[in-house]
Structure formats: C-alpha cells, structure tokens
Amino acid sequence: MTTSDFLIIGGGIAGLSAAARLGRHGKVVVLEAEEALGYHSSGRSVSFSHYGIGNAVVRGLTAWSRSFYEAQPEGFCPTPVARAMPSLYFATEASLGALIALRTDMARFTDAAEWIEDEAKIAALCPALRTGGPDGAVAAILDPTGLKLDADALLQSFARAVRADGGEVLTGRRIASAARRGEDWEVKTEQGEAWSAPVLIDAGGAWGDGFASLAGLRPIGLQPKRRTIIAIDPPPGTDAAAWPFVHSAAGDFYMLPEAGQLLASPVDEVDDDPGDAQPEDYDVALAAHRVELYTDIRVARIAHRWAGLRSFVADRTPTAGFDPEAPGFFWLVGQGGYGLQTAPAMAAIVEALATGGAWPSGLAELGVVPDRIRPERLRGGSAHSLISQAIF
Numbered sequence: 001m002t003t004s005d006f007l008i009i010g011g012g013i014a015g016l017s018a019a020a021r022l023g024r025h026g027k028v029v030v031l032e033a034e035e036a037l038g039y040h041s042s043g044r045s046v047s048f049s050h051y052g053i054g055n056a057v058v059r060g061l062t063a064w065s066r067s068f069y070e071a072q073p074e075g076f077c078p079t080p081v082a083r084a085m086p087s088l089y090f091a092t093e094a095s096l097g098a099l100i101a102l103r104t105d106m107a108r109f110t111d112a113a114e115w116i117e118d119e120a121k122i123a124a125l126c127p128a129l130r131t132g133g134p135d136g137a138v139a140a141i142l143d144p145t146g147l148k149l150d151a152d153a154l155l156q157s158f159a160r161a162v163r164a165d166g167g168e169v170l171t172g173r174r175i176a177s178a179a180r181r182g183e184d185w186e187v188k189t190e191q192g193e194a195w196s197a198p199v200l201i202d203a204g205g206a207w208g209d210g211f212a213s214l215a216g217l218r219p220i221g222l223q224p225k226r227r228t229i230i231a232i233d234p235p236p237g238t239d240a241a242a243w244p245f246v247h248s249a250a251g252d253f254y255m256l257p258e259a260g261q262l263l264a265s266p267v268d269e270v271d272d273d274p275g276d277a278q279p280e281d282y283d284v285a286l287a288a289h290r291v292e293l294y295t296d297i298r299v300a301r302i303a304h305r306w307a308g309l310r311s312f313v314a315d316r317t318p319t320a321g322f323d324p325e326a327p328g329f330f331w332l333v334g335q336g337g338y339g340l341q342t343a344p345a346m347a348a349i350v351e352a353l354a355t356g357g358a359w360p361s362g363l364a365e366l367g368v369v370p371d372r373i374r375p376e377r378l379r380g381g382s383a384h385s386l387i388s389q390a391i392f
C-alpha cells in the first residue's frame, strides 16, 4: 500500500493540472488507466481557447486562465504552450440573431472583438468562407485574442511539475475499487496494487460518475457527448496557416488550420457512454458536408478522422469540490468542451477547495464563485434553477 496526501484518478488535463497545484501542499499520486496520458478527451481536443463557447462562468474561468497561457511560468515547458490565433464567428442571414447574442455574451470578457458587416473583409480573413447568399456569411465577429493551445505539451509539462515536487504520475493503473477505511480512501487496481490518501480526487473524465459509484457515491449526472473532427487538405496552392479559427454562429460548424491541414467539425453533441469514442460515418459525412456548405473547399479526401467525449453536468459548468455525503471524496468533472481553456483556473480552484485555502484572487470578479462550481448545486437543485444557471 502506497500512501500519499492526495490521490487523483485520471491523467487528463483536469487531473494533471490540479495535481501540479497540489504538489506544493503534500505528496500527490496520479493514477491513469491508459498507458498514455491524455489518451481520451484531452488528447482528442482541438485545443483552442476563446470566448465563443460556454456560459458566463465558463467564460470567467477562461478569462482567468489566460494569464497562465499568455505568460507561462518560468521553466514550465521548453516550448510555448499557446500561440495567438484569431477567432472569426460568422452568421448567415438566418443566424444573425445568434451572432448578435454572442457579441453581447463576449463583450464582458474581450473588448478587442470587432463587428464586421463588410463581406469583402470577411473573405479577406478566410478566403475559403462563402459570403452572401443563403448559406454565406453576411456578418462576423473577429476576436484577435483567440489562443491555440498545445495539449500534449501541457499534459507533459503538468506531469513533469508533479514529479519535480516529489509526486508520482503512473499510467496503466485502472482503478477497480475504492473504499473509505478510517480517515483514508483506499483504491486498488484489479491486480491488487493499492494506494491510500485522505483526499481522493475523481478526475475520471467521462467515467467520473462511474468511478464515484465504485466508491459507493451517488452520481451527479454526468453525460458524455461525442464530437467528431476531420482533417482535410486546404485547397491546392493555398497556405491556410494564417486563417483564423472559424465558427458558425448557428453552432453547426468550425474549422481551423493545424500543421498544414484544416480541422473541421459539425459541432456534433451525441449522447454516448464512457469509452474509446470512435467517429461514426454519419458524423464524418456531416463534417464534410458542412465544409462544402460554408466554404468553397471541395472535400476530395479525408486525411484523418477522430471522435472524443465532452462530458457535461446539467448546467454545463465544470465542477470541483468535496462531496457533502462522503468525507474526503473530491469531484473534478464536467469540463465539457472547455477543459483545456479553463484548466489553470479549475486547478487553482481545486487547490483552494481541497486544502481549505482562499478562493483564487480575481475569480469572483469574473463571476466565478464557489456556489457555481461546487457539486452541491447538482443535487437537490430544481430543474428550473439549473436551466437558468445554464442560460445566464
């Protein structure tokens, strides 16, 4: 039996970023089921940080996290973990109302966003994007503050930070049982390897509720949803490297340049079970169709395709905090489609809540207060209050 101060289940961005913060408070052990860190959601993300997604709390978490990405701590990673990539949200005639609402939602967090109605200007930013007509862009918001993140560099750097503080990050350790013994939680693999700690952190991604029920807890209502990505070639002779991250205001398409190719998604959200998500033919075809609908690119070949799970609780806000019904059991789940862009803020929140420290400075001013993050809100809250939290 190996003992530590904090046991973290899950070697994705949530578990590793929190582990790096907790290393200064005691010994941390991270246990990951797969042989590689970030094998599931964290390694399948398109790794973008922007204000065009999520509710007001998510935007607050994103805003707080930016300072980490814009000026990464000295020695954290030998390469930059983020680089500037503007985001361009476009509307057709039919989705103009959604673009206007997005402008209002974003306004509190970025004053750099520019409203564009000049179709020639939209076309100059992303020449492949159709303009005018029923499916063409008639207006857009250009936000120059978007950031392309390097997910692998982040995962490896957080793991390195944990080890540098004397902690352990162990892969190939699928935890099959968890039980409270005295003041500690004890977890075991099927092979019988065991660890114990007074604080057990469930950062199991799509498996978050499943892991909690292994430990005898009630679920908090986590729903994994599948999202599909295709990689295609840019039009022949085109250098798309300087194109922005392009997102439809209707919420049914995005595209961004990555390593000489274009990644595109139909922004699908299909309920799924925890597992090794695979792309469905229908969603791949839909991705190609949306590329051809919104751009003048002909999808002659799909170079690569994949799917991953984005897991949400009812109000679609990431959740962190001790379970009020199980001493020492700490939830860190529900990162949805924004686990990378919110990770520095969520890790600071975990540090505060798990060690009894102060709420991270500046977060409340951004609208992120403990009641919106802690798991209590998900049990016993009326459907009405959850729906209004999701909207506002």
Ligand SMILES: Cc1cc2nc3c(=O)[nH]c(=O)nc-3n(C[C@H](O)[C@H](O)[C@H](O)COP(=O)(O)OP(=O)(O)OC[C@H]3O[C@@H](n4cnc5c(N)ncnc54)[C@H](O)[C@@H]3O)c2cc1C
Pocket (backbone or CB within 6 Å): 009, 010, 011, 012, 013, 014, 015, 031, 032, 033, 034, 037, 038, 039, 040, 041, 042, 043, 044, 045, 046, 047, 048, 049, 173, 174, 175, 176, 203, 204, 205, 206, 207, 211, 227, 228, 229, 307, 308, 309, 310, 311, 333, 334, 335, 336, 337, 338, 339, 340, 341, 342
């Ligand atoms: C296609 C796609 C695009 C995305 N784009 C973005 C984006 O642009 N920006 C952004 O911020 N976010 C994006 N996301 C969302 C982001 O990827 C997730 O929010 C984030 O990765 C969730 O991190 P996690 O650590 O909670 O989950 P995971 O990375 O899934 O990690 C959880 C880990 O727990 C492990 N585990 C589970 N049960 C056990 C057990 N019993 N024992 C041991 N280990 C266990 C799993 O093996 C897994 O590795 C995207 C997601 C997808 C799928």
